[in-house]
Amino acid sequence: VHNGIEYAVMQLIAETYHLLQRGSAWNNDELADQFNWWNQGPLSSYLIEITGQIFQKVDPDTGRRLVDMVKDVARQKGTGKWTSQDALDLVVPIPTIDAAVAERELSDCVAERAGINAAYPPPPGLLPPSHERRRVKGEGSVESRMERALHAATIIAYAQGLDLLRKASSAYGYQLQLGEVAKIWRGGCIIRASLLEDIRAAYQAKPDLSSLLLAPRIVDLLGKEIADLRSTVKLAVDLGLPAPALMTALAYFDSLRCGKLPTNLIQAQRDFFGAHTYERTDKEGTFHSQWDS
Amino acid sequence: VHNGIEYAVMQLIAETYHLLQRGSAWNNDELADQFNWWNQGPLSSYLIEITGQIFQKVDPDTGRRLVDMVKDVARQKGTGKWTSQDALDLVVPIPTIDAAVAERELSDCVAERAGINAAYPPPPGLLPPSHERRRVKGEGSVESRMERALHAATIIAYAQGLDLLRKASSAYGYQLQLGEVAKIWRGGCIIRASLLEDIRAAYQAKPDLSSLLLAPRIVDLLGKEIADLRSTVKLAVDLGLPAPALMTALAYFDSLRCGKLPTNLIQAQRDFFGAHTYERTDKEGTFHSQWDS
Numbered sequence: 001v002h003n004g005i006e007y008a009v010m011q012l013i014a015e016t017y018h019l020l021q022r023g024s025a026w027n028n029d030e031l032a033d034q035f036n037w038w039n040q041g042p043l044s045s046y047l048i049e050i051t052g053q054i055f056q057k058v059d060p061d062t063g064r065r066l067v068d069m070v071k072d073v074a075r076q077k078g079t080g081k082w083t084s085q086d087a088l089d090l091v092v093p094i095p096t097i098d099a100a101v102a103e104r105e106l107s108d109c110v111a112e113r114a115g116i117n118a119a120y121p122p123p124p125g126l127l128p129p130s131h132e133r134r135r136v137k138g139e140g141s142v143e144s145r146m147e148r149a150l151h152a153a154t155i156i157a158y159a160q161g162l163d164l165l166r167k168a169s170s171a172y173g174y175q176l177q178l179g180e181v182a183k184i185w186r187g188g189c190i191i192r193a194s195l196l197e198d199i200r201a202a203y204q205a206k207p208d209l210s211s212l213l214l215a216p217r218i219v220d221l222l223g224k225e226i227a228d229l230r231s232t233v234k235l236a237v238d239l240g241l242p243a244p245a246l247m248t249a250l251a252y253f254d255s256l257r258c259g260k261l262p263t264n265l266i267q268a269q270r271d272f273f274g275a276h277t278y279e280r281t282d283k284e285g286t287f288h289s290q291w292d293s
Numbered sequence: 294v295h296n297g298i299e300y301a302v303m304q305l306i307a308e309t310y311h312l313l314q315r316g317s318a319w320n321n322d323e324l325a326d327q328f329n330w331w332n333q334g335p336l337s338s339y340l341i342e343i344t345g346q347i348f349q350k351v352d353p354d355t356g357r358r359l360v361d362m363v364k365d366v367a368r369q370k371g372t373g374k375w376t377s378q379d380a381l382d383l384v385v386p387i388p389t390i391d392a393a394v395a396e397r398e399l400s401d402c403v404a405e406r407a408g409i410n411a412a413y414p415p416p417p418g419l420l421p422p423s424h425e426r427r428r429v430k431g432e433g434s435v436e437s438r439m440e441r442a443l444h445a446a447t448i449i450a451y452a453q454g455l456d457l458l459r460k461a462s463s464a465y466g467y468q469l470q471l472g473e474v475a476k477i478w479r480g481g482c483i484i485r486a487s488l489l490e491d492i493r494a495a496y497q498a499k500p501d502l503s504s505l506l507l508a509p510r511i512v513d514l515l516g517k518e519i520a521d522l523r524s525t526v527k528l529a530v531d532l533g534l535p536a537p538a539l540m541t542a543l544a545y546f547d548s549l550r551c552g553k554l555p556t557n558l559i560q561a562q563r564d565f566f567g568a569h570t571y572e573r574t575d576k577e578g579t580f581h582s583q584w585d586s
Binding site for chain 2: 014017
């Protein structure tokens with residue numbers, strides 16, 4: 001599960017990088033500055049820190065930045081896949097982790113990517129060049145919106161992973177203390193992050209929290225940041241740049257938050273074509289109807 | 294795989310329903326009219342047809358529409374889950390099917406949904422009421438944009454399922470003819486749809502097509518419809534209504550279409566923290582670097 005969260009956070013960072021780099025032509029120095037700056041704030045974490053360092057590394061062979069010489073095809077050891085498969089067995093939704101695993105797989109579809117890139121016209125639009133936009137610093141700038149978007153999506157990715165741990169603990173009798181898990185992760189691992197202190201405190205205050213998204217401090221944070229996640233997703237949509245992890249994080253939040261889901265239609269369809277029965281809002285039991293009469 | 298595609302298409306239809314119903318207060322008669330109308334066009338399919346019928350069914354107990362009495366909690370027989378798990382074993386990305394499976398799981402998180410719905414403020418905006426908007430008919434209306442968005446996303450969901458079949462066939466020596474598969478599905482099953490005739494023709498013309506998205510007729514269709522998928526995703530984002538299947542369909546397309554992916558950063562991070570090595574764009578082989586020096 002640690003590695004599933006790691007996949008999700010790495011994919012979220014990669015999408016943010018893509019939006020800055022291809023969306024508005026930030027160069028590696030600007031990217032290094034930004035990630036180093038972000039590492040001083042709420043995003044402070046090992047993965048943000050090493051990302052800042054990566055952008056600075058010069059390739060001894062070419063004199064260019066090494067990150068630009070690395071092929072965009074991901075390899076996997078299988079730990080993300082196992083997290084997704086275990087979650088499916090436990091019937092726990094972890095869509096942002098699933099999306100991160102799928103996106104690594106997709107990056108390896110080299111022939112399909114080349115063919116489809118050639119077959120379709122380029123994305124609809126790009127941001128103004130970076131030197132124009134970098135002048136706007138502060139709360140309303142693209143990068144401060146992205147900082148809050150990345151923070152919000154990271155919280156949501158953790159919420160998914162912790163929900164899987166909670167339900168696995170219950171199914172298998174692990175008796176996990178999620179506050180302790182957060183403390184251990186914080187101590188030293190790839191996903192160590194200052195956010196884990198908020199998570200630890202949340203589970204210490206309420207060990208049986210049914211979702212990280214219900215911790216008062218998280219409600220406060222996410223309530224402020226979710227608008228920036230929305231605007232960042234829309235930016236990606238407009239630019240034609242893929243943002244599956246940012247999108248599924250937002251969809252996970254909106255699914256849990258929106259009250260009634262349209263799943264009643266899915267249940268009606270299943271009962272229509274397969275007599276799979278449905279439950280009702282007004283009484284107990286399972287029911288079957290002849291829908292086409 | 295048939296059932297995986299079925300999950301995805303049902304989720305796409307449910308999201309469209311949600312946008313029309315909660316996004317702009319369409320009533321069941323309007324929804325029935327719209328789905329019946331869509332069933333006369335490119336979306337023509339068994340699932341669209343029964344959806345139109347479902348909105349018309351009156352509950353004998355209450356006199357209300359039966360669909361409104363159905364609980365929004367999905368049940369599953371496990372076939373969607375198996376599709377996702379098999380795809381993970383075969384390293385084939387099928388993110389829209391994964392998202393549909395996760396969304397059914399999420400609908401069953403009843404306590405978390407109630408808590409999170411109460412803890413966060415409502416979505417930021419709604420469309421104008423339906424009687425205002427229904428006057429605008431034709432190409433630019435919300436429902437005609439949604440028709441093209443749903444069609445585009447359905448094509449992309451089929452592309453994912455067919456890609457899984459193609460790769461499973463190759464891995465297990467099934468020697469599947471995808472044109473024949475499309476013909477069989479078209480003949481009579483839950484996902485039967487007029488789109489399957491385009492799919493059959495595409496694979497008959499080119500049996501070794503590496504992605505449905507590369508068939509000339511599909512390139513033509515999707516090229517026209519993708520802008521509507523973008524605007525529909527943005528509408529969902531603005532309304533605060535979840536659209537994980539529409540979003541992952543768009544992200545799958547944009548990932549395959551955008552040329553370079555930001556996966557080079559993920560490979561650099563993996564080499565930084567785990568010495569997992571990386572490949573280069575300018576020469577063969579695998580490489581490892583000391584990134585922080």
